[in-house]
Amino acid sequence: MDHFIYKDGSLFAEDVPVAEIAAQVGTPFYLYSTATLVRHFRLFDEALSWGPHLVCYAMKAASNQAILRTLAQEGAGMDVVSGGEYARAIAAGVPGERIVFSGVGKTHEEIKAALTGGIRQFNVESEPEMRVISEVATSLGVVAPITVRVNPDVDAKTHAKIATGKSENKFGIPIARAREVYAEAAALPGLKVVGIDVHIGSQLTQLEPFQQAYQKVADLTEALRADGHEITRLDLGGGLGIPYARSNEAPPLPTDYGAMVKDTLGHLGCEIEIEPGRLIAGNSGIMVSKVIYVKNGEGRDFLILDGAMNDLIRPAMYEAHHEIIPVQEAEPGVELTPYDIVGPVCETGDTFAKGRLMPPLAAGDLVAFRSAGAYGAVMASEYNTRPLIPEVLVKDDQFSVIRPRPTFDEMINRDNVPEWL
Known part of the structure; x- marks a missing residue:
């Protein structure tokens, strides 16, 4: 059991709408209950x-x-x-x-x-x-x-x-x-x-x-x-x-x-x-991501997300399955479409799911990876100079960013360039 449920067609974390957190924090991010x-x-x-x-x-x-x-x-x-x-x-x-x-x-x-x-x-x-x-x-x-x-x-x-x-x-x-x-x-x-x-x-x-x-x-x-x-x-x-x-x-x-x-x-x-x-x-956390593009490929369609393998490595590393759901609940009886759900990293392994049945989605729509609280944020990296994504904690009707997203300048300024360069 977890505390991520739909209320009036929108996904909530306890008593906070997930879409509201996304609007304030930006995507992708980890969210814990x-x-x-x-x-x-x-x-x-x-x-x-x-x-x-x-x-x-x-x-x-x-x-x-x-x-x-x-x-x-x-x-x-x-x-x-x-x-x-x-x-x-x-x-x-x-x-x-x-x-x-x-x-x-x-x-x-x-x-x-x-x-x-x-x-x-x-x-x-x-x-x-x-x-x-x-x-x-x-x-x-x-x-x-x-x-x-x-x-x-x-x-x-x-x-x-x-x-x-x-x-x-x-x-x-x-x-x-x-x-x-x-x-x-x-x-x-x-x-x-x-x-x-x-x-x-x-x-x-x-x-x-x-x-x-x-x-x-x-x-x-x-x-x-x-x-x-x-x-x-x-x-x-x-x-x-x-x-x-x-x-x-x-x-x-x-x-x-x-x-x-x-x-x-x-x-x-x-x-x-x-x-x-x-x-x-594990079930205390989700990863929230946004659809960047819906791409029609040869014999398959892709959902390209702003979350990537550097944010959630488990599918690439362990062939792990995560349930992926829309933050806005699909209408009853809607026809599902198979998608390959992928991230933007330049690796074929940056694939979260193949042929996953999903309701029709468009650029800008939010999705949530369930059961992402364990071995998610702790295994993340800055591969492709992608910032570590925020972690957010919800308690009742409150939420707090418990790890902020670093800026590009903060990431780059951690490097020390030798005097001779």
């Missing part, structure tokens, strides 16, 4: 209310300060994967004890910054990283809380580029070697083992892969406890998917996920951490 963000976070929080838990928002999905503050005020923790994301979380007012540091390539500088500023735990991805964390912590005279990310070799049944829990993926320690790695961790100065971490991928639409992975984690927990390790937290990652096409079968609800976690791991008495990103942010 506070009510949807909060609702989705609360669904996860309530789904795990049967025991101690922390929902850490995976901020790589959408990391604007306004979004982070909205979720932090709800009690969310943050899952960060870089020093920059850690700095963003701190700037948004998230205390260090609610920040989990994931990621496969943590640097000495990032580890030091997190230990200095406060951290809930590091999710360790390799033995070399574990040794560096120990060295940095020891040099600072502190103890670093860690979990070890285990790779359970489970097929997440998702897109190959976002699967992370198979043996050939770069993530984590093979679960078969976990006991020896935990033994080394326990012997290293500067480390305190607090739990186990696992994450098998993103955009999962079935519970079965989660359950397979979590059962392996349950068995490992008991084995590690028998080895003398104190396992008090289980970090289960994120990955629950969203329906990008309304015709698709809906993925499991957070309530179903929470019940499965309880059935699989509830008997262990551990605090549960989860790191949803897409399911919190």
